[in-house]
Amino acid sequence: MKRRILVVGLGLIGGSLARAFNRLGFEIHAFDVNQKSVEMAIKDGTVKEKIEDLEDVEDEYAFSFICVPVLESIGILEKLSSKIKKGIITDVGSTKAQICQFAIQKGISNFIGGHPMAGTExxxxxxxxxxxxxxxxxFVTPTDINSRNDVEKLKELITSIGCRVEEIDYSLHDAITGVISHLPHVVSAGLVNMLSESSIFCKFAGGGFKDITRISSSSPRMWADISFSNKEVLIDLVDKYIDLLTNFKLNLEENRYSEVYSYFERAKLIRDRIVSDEQK
Known part of the structure; x- marks a missing residue:
């Protein structure tokens, strides 16, 4: 198999993967409905060849990365799996259950789910x-239909661009990302949407508010797709968050200072531990 990688979708993640793999000496071919993105990547030397139509894809890629919004990923996988039989197909979606279950149902044994916990707004x-x-x-989320050899090849490739690879069950993945990524985006958007009540709020929104709501500048299309793709997990988490705020509100109403103090104290202890672990 030639050292060629196909990237479908040249946004922030797809483009960054293309750049990283190109730096390692892989020949990158790319497809994107926004042809300007591919033309930019060809011009700067990241992409070698533009794919005009996925129906024209040949079975010549060691790895193929699906880097499109999650609700589009299954359709892309269906197309690619009919063309690519030898190489490994993977994706970068923030939810894994839907696409992994689809691969199992269709017997697409060369598809292995993946999700980089990286990005910006x-x-x-x-x-x-x-x-x-x-x-x-x-995250890499193999299933029982994947060969161990393929899983190790994908993990080795991902490690080569500086990632810390975690192999995990796809359902557990969706539960984890629901807590640490999906719910925070919902909360962040809610805080920003509160400012729409008055322009004066926007005027005085300072550094602290901007820090906590930075992620709300991310793609609305991407996060709407993610919300529906991880719907059941997110609904449960939203209910739990509402319960948490309701309890906080009740403690304020009842003047329970120690309970309110504990609310912030627990958060500080957990947050400090997270930051400390990152620095190790």
């Missing part, structure tokens, strides 16, 4: 970087 190829994944966790 910026979108588009112009913001991509070959160092985006350095030190980042990258």
């Amino acid at each position: 910026k979108i588009g190829y112009e913001h991509s970087s070959d160092t985006l994944f350095k030190g980042a966790y990258y």
Whole structure:
């Protein structure tokens, strides 16, 4: 198998993968409905060849990365799996249950789910970087139909661009990302949407507010897709968050200072531990 990689979708993640793999000497071919992104990548030397139509894809890629919104991923996988039989197909979606279950049902044994825990609030190829994944966790979610050899090949490739690979069950993955990624985006958007009540709130929104709501500048299309793709997990988490805020509100109403103090104290202890673990 030639050292060729196909990237479908040259946004922030797809573009950054293309740059990182190109730096390692892989020949990158790419497809994107936004042809300007591919043309930019060809011009800067990241992409060798533009794919005009996925129906024309040949079975010549060691790895193929699906880097499109999660609700589009299954359709892309269906197309690619009819063309690519030898190489490994993977994706970068923030939810894994739907696409992994689809692969199992269709017997697509060369598909292995993946998800890099990396990114910024910026979108588009112009913001991509070959160092985006350095030190980042990258989930790999193999199933029983995958060969162990293919799984190890994918993990080795991902490790080569500086990622810390975590192999995990796809259902557990969706539960984890629901807590640490999907719910925070919902909460962040809610805080920002509260500012729409008055322009004066926007005027005085300072550093702390901007820090906690930075992720709300991410793609609305991507996060709407993710919300529906991880619907059941997210609904349960939203209910739990509402319960948490309701209890906080009740403690304020009842003047329970110690309970309110504990609310913030627990958060500080957990947050400090997270930051401490990152620095090790």
